Amino acid sequence: MSESPDAAASQPVVLADADDIQEGGRKEVVVENRKIAIFNVDGQCYAVNAICPHRGGPLIRGTLDGYRLRCPIHGWAFDIRTGDSNGRPHDLEIFPLRCENGRLVAEV
Amino acid sequence: MTPEEIEPIIESEYAYLRTEYDNWSPTTGEEHDLELVAHALRVLIHKKVVETSTSEFIALGAQQNEDGGWGQTGAANESKIWVAAFCGLMLIRGNQVLEYERISGSVQLAIRYFLDTQQPDGRWCDPSWADLDATSHPVSFFNVVLVLGKEFGTTMRKKVLESWKKGMQFILDSQADDGGWYDQEFHPTGVEITAHLIQDSLVADVMIENVMRVSRPCRKGAQLLLSLQSESGSWDNDNVDHTMDCTRSLMLVSRMLGIERECDPAIQAGMDWIMQHKNEQGWPDFPGMDTNLERTCDGLDTMLKYLAYSEEDCMKIMRYWGYLA
Structure with missing residues (x-):
């Protein structure tokens, strides 16, 4: 499932081509040994740390209900736009994305 | 899977766990995640190597906080219900073999911690878990205290x-009416939490007092799990953790x-699926992913319990939950 993106040595980092992730789709990329999950909701892409801050569950396998991403292991859920965990002890790290020349770029 | 097929895999997986010793043993530092430590100590108990693992159990006892609980790591001062119950459970079970006064003292302190932190309606709370999860673990710990903890005195x-x-x-x-337990925030599908709670609830009737009449609801919970198993033998969309939980x-x-005939095909299918999706070393959270050490401990635990389940003595499996001395 993981792929190595065309990651630059310095920030910002290209995570994926925008066309790679269609509406409703998702993709996991690895940047400098960090797993990042990208989700396309309603045509907009969002990048988050792919490792759940609770017990390390793989969020790329999580269930999405709107913008709410639920970890498949123990059920922590996060807003992928803000990382908000709805009162859990840790929020999810997010990476704001911008599209440059058809590529998704984030500060990682 | 037959026991003969599983035994060599247990040995190779256990050897792998030993090679990862520095990543889980409480003797190697206070920074380890204590939930992983407890998972590993459970393997030591079920592998029957407690006598040669004294230092690991003593080290876990030494990482107990003053209030009687344990934090997320050995160095963390803030005790957490879920992890504290798991640690206390491993200590009381390990001490069945070790019989160390110091560990018995740790268990007593843990008992007080749980007596002090219970809410008036009977639940325990931990912000990292659903209240049913957080309640399940201390109840399980107390199950074992009531069965094994004869030394703690009448009052306690x-x-x-x-x-x-x-x-x-x-x-x-x-x-719920369908036999499952659910939490809309943490467990909307109810699979994992139902797997945990039927095994806790069952003890109420069978092992301690025949007053709560839980046999029927537990059977209903088991039937719900059977109905939720996929054709491949897994649960919850090929979730390794939840498939191990349900199978165990x-x-x-x-x-x-006494419903082996009803459940055995699902158990066998679950075991086959678990073994098919093992990595070369250890288990992942989902097929094809990297090995997760905690999941590997769960895999070893599942195989060891399966060996007990495969024996004619139907009481043997209960020892793997600590429900029998």
Whole structure:
């Protein structure tokens, strides 16, 4: 499932081509040994740390209900736009994305 | 899978766990995640190597906080219900072999911690878990205290029994009509939490007192799990953790309720699926992913329990939950 993106040595980092992730789709990329999950909701892409801050569950396998991403292991859920965990002890790290020349770029 | 096929895999996986010793043993530092430590100590108990693992159990006891609980790591001062119960459970079970006064003292301190932190309605709370999860673990710990902890004296055991009943009642009152347990925030599918809670609830009738009449609801919970298994043998969309939870739970529940014929095909299918999706070393969270050490401990635990389940003595499996001395 993981792929190595065309990651630059310095920030910002290209995570994926925008066309790679269609509406409703998702993709996991690895940047400098960090797993990042990208989700396309309603045509907009969002990048988050792919490792759940609770017990390390793989969020790329999580269930999405709107913008709410639920970890498949123990059920922590996060807003992928803000990382908000709805009162859990840790929020999810997010990476704001911008599209440059058809590529998704984030500060990682 | 037959026991003969599984035994060499247990040995190779256990050897792998030993190679990862520095990443889980509490003797190698206070920064380890204590939930992983407890998972690993459970393997040591079920592998019957407690006698040669004294230092690991003593080190876990030494990482206990003053309030009697344990934090997320050995160095963390803030105790957490879920991890504290798991640690206390491993210590009381390990001490069945070791019989160390110091560890017995740790267990008593842990008992007080849980008596002090129970809510008036019987639940325990931990912001990292659903209340049913957080209640499940201390109830499970108290199950074992009531069965194994004869040395703790009448007064303390009476308090534990009262607390246990309140916790158990909270669990039983939360069961849905279909036999499952659910939490809309944490467990909307109910699979993992039902697997945990049927094995806790079952003890109420079978092992301690025949007052709560849980056999029927537990059977219903087991039947719900059977109905949720996929054709491939997994649960929850090929979730390795939840498939191990369900498979292990059904082993215990089917034996205790005498419904092996009903459950055995699901257990065998679950075991086959688990073994098919093992990595070269260890298990991942989902097929094809990297090995996760905690999941590997769960895999070893599942195989060891399966060996007990495969024996004719139907009581043997109960020892793997600590429900029998």
